[in-house]
Amino acid sequence: MVAVLLFLGGLGAVSALLLGIAARVFYVKEDPLVVEIENALPGANCGGCGYAGCHACAEAIARGEAAANACVVGGFETTVQVAASMGVKVEAREPQIAATSCTYGTGEADLVYLYNGARDCQAAVALFGGGKLCPLGCIGLGSCVKACKFDALQIGPDRLPRFNPKKCVACGACVKACPKQIIQLTSSSDRLVREYTTAECTAPCMRGCPTGIDIPRYIAAIRDGRPQEALRIIKETCPLPLVCGRICPAPCELQCRRNLAGDEPVGINPLKRYVADYEMRTGRHINPYANAPSGRRVAVVGGGAEGLTAAYYLARLGHATTLLEARDKLGGILRHVIAPGRLPEGVLEHEIESILAMGVEARTGQLLGRDATIGSLIEREGCDAVLLATGGYDSRKLLLSESERVTPVPGLHLVVDFLGGVRAGRAPAVGRRVVIVGGESRSREAAELCRRAGAREVLIVVPGPAERMSPPLGDAAALEGVEVRAATIVTALFGAGDRLVGLRLETAGADGCPAVELREVDTILLASGRIPELVFRPVLTPERAAAAGGGAEAEVYPDFAVAPTWATAEVYRTLASLGAFGVFSSPEPGRTSDAGAVVRAILSGRRMVRGVHAQVMGRAIESIPDLAVEADEVLDVREVFGVSVEQRHEPGDPLREPGTEADWAATAELSGLGDEEARAEARRCLQCGLICYQKAM
Amino acid sequence: MDLILLAINAILVKNILLMQYLGNCPFLGTSKRMETALGMGMAVIFTLTLATTITWVVHRAVLVPFKLQYMQTIAFILVIAALVQFVEIFMKKTLPALYLSLGIFLPLITTNCAVFGAALLSVKNDYDFVHMVVFAMASATGFALALVLFAGLRERFRVAHIPGALQDTAIGLITAGLMSLAFLGFKGMT
Numbered sequence: 001m002v003a004v005l006l007f008l009g010g011l012g013a014v015s016a017l018l019l020g021i022a023a024r025v026f027y028v029k030e031d032p033l034v035v036e037i038e039n040a041l042p043g044a045n046c047g048g049c050g051y052a053g054c055h056a057c058a059e060a061i062a063r064g065e066a067a068a069n070a071c072v073v074g075g076f077e078t079t080v081q082v083a084a085s086m087g088v089k090v091e092a093r094e095p096q097i098a099a100t101s102c103t104y105g106t107g108e109a110d111l112v113y114l115y116n117g118a119r120d121c122q123a124a125v126a127l128f129g130g131g132k133l134c135p136l137g138c139i140g141l142g143s144c145v146k147a148c149k150f151d152a153l154q155i156g157p158d159r160l161p162r163f164n165p166k167k168c169v170a171c172g173a174c175v176k177a178c179p180k181q182i183i184q185l186t187s188s189s190d191r192l193v194r195e196y197t198t199a200e201c202t203a204p205c206m207r208g209c210p211t212g213i214d215i216p217r218y219i220a221a222i223r224d225g226r227p228q229e230a231l232r233i234i235k236e237t238c239p240l241p242l243v244c245g246r247i248c249p250a251p252c253e254l255q256c257r258r259n260l261a262g263d264e265p266v267g268i269n270p271l272k273r274y275v276a277d278y279e280m281r282t283g284r285h286i287n288p289y290a291n292a293p294s295g296r297r298v299a300v301v302g303g304g305a306e307g308l309t310a311a312y313y314l315a316r317l318g319h320a321t322t323l324l325e326a327r328d329k330l331g332g333i334l335r336h337v338i339a340p341g342r343l344p345e346g347v348l349e350h351e352i353e354s355i356l357a358m359g360v361e362a363r364t365g366q367l368l369g370r371d372a373t374i375g376s377l378i379e380r381e382g383c384d385a386v387l388l389a390t391g392g393y394d395s396r397k398l399l400l401s402e403s404e405r406v407t408p409v410p411g412l413h414l415v416v417d418f419l420g421g422v423r424a425g426r427a428p429a430v431g432r433r434v435v436i437v438g439g440e441s442r443s444r445e446a447a448e449l450c451r452r453a454g455a456r457e458v459l460i461v462v463p464g465p466a467e468r469m470s471p472p473l474g475d476a477a478a479l480e481g482v483e484v485r486a487a488t489i490v491t492a493l494f495g496a497g498d499r500l501v502g503l504r505l506e507t508a509g510a511d512g513c514p515a516v517e518l519r520e521v522d523t524i525l526l527a528s529g530r531i532p533e534l535v536f537r538p539v540l541t542p543e544r545a546a547a548a549g550g551g552a553e554a555e556v557y558p559d560f561a562v563a564p565t566w567a568t569a570e571v572y573r574t575l576a577s578l579g580a581f582g583v584f585s586s587p588e589p590g591r592t593s594d595a596g597a598v599v600r601a602i603l604s605g606r607r608m609v610r611g612v613h614a615q616v617m618g619r620a621i622e623s624i625p626d627l628a629v630e631a632d633e634v635l636d637v638r639e640v641f642g643v644s645v646e647q648r649h650e651p652g653d654p655l656r657e658p659g660t661e662a663d664w665a666a667t668a669e670l671s672g673l674g675d676e677e678a679r680a681e682a683r684r685c686l687q688c689g690l691i692c693y694q695k696a697m
Numbered sequence: 698m699d700l701i702l703l704a705i706n707a708i709l710v711k712n713i714l715l716m717q718y719l720g721n722c723p724f725l726g727t728s729k730r731m732e733t734a735l736g737m738g739m740a741v742i743f744t745l746t747l748a749t750t751i752t753w754v755v756h757r758a759v760l761v762p763f764k765l766q767y768m769q770t771i772a773f774i775l776v777i778a779a780l781v782q783f784v785e786i787f788m789k790k791t792l793p794a795l796y797l798s799l800g801i802f803l804p805l806i807t808t809n810c811a812v813f814g815a816a817l818l819s820v821k822n823d824y825d826f827v828h829m830v831v832f833a834m835a836s837a838t839g840f841a842l843a844l845v846l847f848a849g850l851r852e853r854f855r856v857a858h859i860p861g862a863l864q865d866t867a868i869g870l871i872t873a874g875l876m877s878l879a880f881l882g883f884k885g886m887t
Binding site (some may be wrong): 026 | 759763764768771772775776779782783786787789790793853855856857858872
């Protein structure tokens with residue numbers, strides 16, 4: 001008994017002693033910082049950060065290798081905690097969620113073979129790329145579901161993944177697991193400024209719509225009796241449904257696959273008007289989500305369709321947005337040119353109110369160059385970007401003669417205005433150094449007049465090669481003090497206060513390497529008929545860099561006598577990208593866009609927002625590769641089967657209805673679709689995808 | 698020759714997992730992924746050999762002289778637990794790389810009946826030191842072999858059609874039973 005007690009007690013004591021000594025001798029000093037960071041991390045070991053688990057991630061953060069927001073799943077709170085441990089400041093990262101665009105499961109989609117192998121997408125794709133005919137079709141075997149550590153997705157009864165946005169933490173595991181690469185992570189900003197790419201499933205009508213409304217989805221919402229939902233879907237990419245529902249030429253309807261069945265297209269536009277009218281009848285403004293305030297301030301100049309669109313999306317992206325309009329009311333061409341019979345004033349008012357309700361501050365009667373300037377907006381009001389959406393040549397007529405004399409950008413004039421001014425005897429002072437952009441035949445005349453007006457040096461830059469230059473322009477080079485440079489584009493403008501300081505030129509070199517020149521300039525004359533959409537940004541002067549703190553490097557321009565305080569946003573369209581023309585052309589910052597229809601103006605407004613958003617968030621403005629366009633024949637669908645021909649429901653004519661003569665005079669327009677008509681029309685939609693469409697059972 | 702036979706016997710014929718049903722806990726728990734199974738297998742080979750050696754010494758040097766053999770069970774458990782703990786501390790300091798790859802499996806082994814079983818068997822069979830070491834290593838290798846084979850099968854399960862009622866552990870146990878039957882085929886070798 002005693003022996004047993006002694007033995008067990010002794011064994012225990014010896015073990016305890018050994019372990020105690022070992023714990024001291026072999027003590028491993030762990031960095032308390034790593035422990036602290038690891039405690040703040042979620043501990044899911046999902047590997048979404050790119051490190052092998054949370055411990056490795058914590059070590060990387062402590063070493064300074066990874067940023068405080070390296071953890072993709074922890075959310076803002078985790079980042080704040082980690083950043084507090086590291087002693088750095090943080091900015092909220094926008095939450096993302098995963099989604100696919102495939103809407104037809106293996107039960108409905110066209111198949112090339114029936115797959116009955118291992119329940120794994122990788123295995124299925126190894127066999128001729130999967131069973132579906134569509135290259136973007138979801139295999140539906142749920143490899144993404146198995147990859148998800150957060151239970152955020154499952155395969156639905158239609159054999160398509162269902163993403164639960166509440167549980168999704170955007171770790172990216174499903175994106176990597178999908179062999180078809182059709183799962184994408186998007187943030188709400190991405191969704192607001194996106195355009196369709198060829199990697200997404202898009203219906204022909206969506207590719208036909210310049211502004212890319214998700215047409216099948218909103219029609220499905222109408223069909224199911226959810227007009228509010230439909231309106232939200234439309235406003236994702238088009239802020240003017242009331243206007244578009246009335247005056248859009250509806251290029252989408254030309255693409256409708258019902259045309260292939262020998263039928264009339266679905267009334268896409270009347271349906272859009274139906275939901276927009278529904279909103280107007282409720283008297284409320286149904287505005288979808290907006291991002292949290294970003295702390296950035298943006299000014300949009302021009303209150304037409306493009307400016308309104310840009311202001312709307314900038315406000316939804318969380319930027320404090322101010323809209324400047326020269327006339328006393330917003331609307332531009334929509335108000336002053338479109339006949340009220342097509343677009344009644346009350347309708348336009350409701351639409352504009354909706355946009356302002358999104359948090360846009362409107363200032364009317366403000367002509368840029370007279371009442372406010374780029375310098376005053378950037379320097380005094382602290383704008384992080386100023387966007388010019390002053391419209392095309394036709395819209396300049398709205399301002400009558402004033403706009404010919406007041407230029408929105410100091411020192412920047414149109415050649416037509418300059419020549420007209422000279423003839424009228426009131427040409428603007430051009431200063432000593434002039435740059436004329438564009439090789440119009442009148443550029444030579446303008447150059448001569450500039451010389452006569454006292455300019456010492458005049459430079460004509462032409463984007464095309466020298467051999468394609470027009471003969472009068474070649475002669476211009478012979479003039480004294482005039483230089484003509486071919487294969488040259490303007491890639492930036494610089495200004496200080498209310499004057500133009502200089503510009504940056506890029507000239508194609510013989511070796512393919514462009515020569516960049518910073519040049520001081522007093523006046524720029526544009527040969528094109530309008531001032532394109534330009535985005536201006538504050539220059540990070542040494543004072544501003546010092547005030548901002550942090551490691552931002554100040555911009556210094558020794559080439560200029562006057563230090564610039566503002567400049568145009570950096571454009572990606574330089575000589576290096578084919579067929580690009582610098583600041584003075586592009587649908588993104590700085591391209592003359594074709595605004596032949598309101599829907600095109602909306603598109604260019606949204607494209608500008610993409611650039612402005614990137615600019616104010618400190619990212620580079622980039623092009624979208626593989627944009628899907630109307631002309632894309634992604635997969636040739638030339639015939640449709642199993643589609644019954646049905647009559648299209650046209651909007652009613654109030655004159656034909658009894659006792660509505662007074663109403664007709666009051667509304668002065670056709671009535672829209674009624675609830676029942678709209679639902680019946682919505683049922684005609686084939687809910688197309690890239691190649692799938694709804695066949696009659 | 699004698700030792701080789703002993704080793705083959707311990708690895709295949711009397712496989713500690715499939716023929717003696719010891720250590721089924723980690724067999725089902727750590728066999729979902731090949732990587733984990735390999736890590737666990739290595740950790741078991743390392744710990745089992747060490748633990749059997751130490752317990753064998755404790756038995757010969759302490760229990761037998763003091764006629765305390767009836768305390769075997771409790772003494773072995775105590776020794777194994779302390780040993781695993783010690784190994785963990787020791788590895789963390791001196792072999793951090795090994796610790797990172799095996800570390801998380803060590804606490805699992807503390808209460809593993811395969812380790813305890815091998816220790817008891819080597820005493821029961823009255824092996825000398827060399828036979829004891831070979832027996833321990835072979836038993837552990839058998840464990841690792843069965844675990845890795847099983848993990849391979851279970852990885853395939855993830856993409857197989859399995860009826861709802863049989864998913865997960867149920868199909869795992871059935872497969873373990875079938876593997877066990879297959880290993881019965883080695884019986885004739887002795």
